[in-house]
Amino acid sequence: MxxxxxxxxxxxxxxxxxxxxxxxxxxxxxxxxxxxxxxxxxxxxxxxxxxxxxxxxxxxxxxxxxxxNREPSPIEQIFHVLRDVSPADLLAVRQIVEPQAAALAASHASRAQIEAIAEAHRMGCESGEIALFEQWDAEFHQRIFAATRNELLFAIHRLLSLIRQQNAWIDLKRESFGEEQRRNYCRSHARILEALRRRDDVAAEREMRLHLEETRQALFGRH
Amino acid sequence: MxxxxxxxxxxxxxxxxxxxxxxxxxxxxxxxxxxxxxxxxxxxxxxxxxxxxxxxxxxxxxxxxxxxNREPSPIEQIFHVLRDVSPADLLAVRQIVEPQAAALAASHASRAQIEAIAEAHRMGCESGEIALFEQWDAEFHQRIFAATRNELLFAIHRLLSLIRQQNAWIDLKRESFGEEQRRNYCRSHARILEALRRRDDVAAEREMRLHLEETRQALFGRH
DNA sequence: TTACAATGAACCAATAGTATACCAATTAAG
DNA sequence: CTTAATTGGTATACTATTGGTTCATTGTAA
The missing domain is CATH 1.10.10.10 (Winged helix-like DNA-binding domain superfamily/Winged helix DNA-binding domain)
Structure with missing residues (x-):
């Protein structure tokens, strides 16, 4: 042979x-x-x-x-996924995490932290440019997570923010973002802030949930 | 070359x-x-x-x-935090995320995914050694996240698992983990699985919440 | 002989590196 | 203030190497 x-x-x-x-x-x-x-x-x-x-x-x-073929480390595998997450998946996770974070913040925040959240709210509402508003909008949510006094929860939020920053589909949102939407967001933030001031965790959770539902409709339309 | x-x-x-x-x-x-x-x-x-x-x-x-650049990158900052998270913070995040994940799984899981979850449940209950049970316990929860069909949510769960693995305080749990506790966990898993089979997202969320409360009490005692 | 593995050669397409030129922002000398 | 030099940013042409592919030829066992 x-x-x-x-x-x-x-x-x-x-x-x-x-x-x-x-x-x-x-x-x-x-x-x-x-x-x-x-x-x-x-x-x-x-x-x-x-x-x-x-x-x-x-x-x-x-x-x-x-x-x-070297097997990537677990961390590398995770971050490979994070690079291209769909906007729908990201929003779903936000809808899970953020309302509960708002509830925790209502219970655990210091007075200074609540004032920091209020400042972000005020600066966002007063800002003229869209870009500046978005910056203070992000700051508003970030400071709520900081107020939960849960380092891990705060880290997860920064992770979600990173995903939003480095994915291009965020531009789609900006196109469909008008002056009316901005005023709606501002009113939602006000209701959330009010609940936090009252230390009302149930209301904070509810208002944040409604706010994210508002965001979902702005992105994908109503179901 | x-x-x-x-x-x-x-x-x-x-x-x-x-x-x-x-x-x-x-x-x-x-x-x-x-x-x-x-x-x-x-x-x-x-x-x-x-x-x-x-x-x-x-x-x-x-x-x-x-x-x-003297400042560490955002990702490095986040991971620096993840290295030493308190068990209380981790459990709080699990209590936020996992019940909602169970609800999503009840809605979105394929039949094969539910069977995979059932397998993990069965293997865990039948396993004799504690170490083997813990492995299948982790697999049970992981497969629930996979069944949500949300890649980001799945990645977050793997992140939480990594934190549990590389932090030493997990040993504290093992000491307080007896045969009775194991049977309780097995029963909780059975109730969660049953809810998933019925596609009952409300029940799945509730049973997972109760299961994590059970875990919290095993770790920190009752409040 | 026949079937199949192996050979040797040629060519293609993708990649890495070299060399060079030019642009725009910054800095420093006049 | 003006001007020249420096620096990172970008583009193009060219060379060499590498895997991808095809084909005609050779050798060997059935």
């Missing part, structure tokens, strides 16, 4: 790969070098590595080379 | 930056000087520093030069 050199080479490459021989640099020699190393034609070597490619143990790029 | 000089230079610059070589003046040499130092074209050097710019470790100004 024919010598079947390819399967021998494939076995050898599997061993060398498992031994971590290429793990440090993360890349293998070129096909031509490997072929020369095994004293074999490039076609034969390509047959030998096709199985490894199909199994996902290695992957190749034209003009670059052959690389070992 | 293509030399990939840029990657090497990027690694070198990362080291020199971390070592504080440019910390005193706060600025790096010009692109042309750095390129000459590494004996490389300016294009290549620019590729090498693009990653550092994207991560916010350095920033550039036309006509001025390249400067080191």
């Amino acid at each position: 024919p010598k079947r050199v390819a399967v021998e080479i494939e076995r050898s490459l599997r061993e060398r790969l498992a031994s971590g021989e290429w793990a440090s640099t993360g890349r293998l020699p070129t096909e031509r070098r490997l072929a020369a190393h095994y004293g074999v034609a490039r076609n034969t070597l390509r047959k030998a590595i096709e199985g490894l490619v199909r199994e996902g143990k290695i992957f190749r790029h034209v003009g670059r080379g052959i690389f070992v | 293509p030399k990939r000089v840029a990657v090497e230079i990027e690694r070198s610059l990362r080291e020199r930056l971390a070592s504080g070589e440019w910390a005193s003046t706060g600025r790096l040499p010009t692109e042309r000087r750095l390129a000459a130092h590494y004996g490389v074209a300016r294009n290549t050097l620019r590729k090498a520093i693009e990653g550092l710019v994207r991560e916010g470790k350095i920033f550039r100004h036309v006509g001025r030069g390249i400067f080191v």
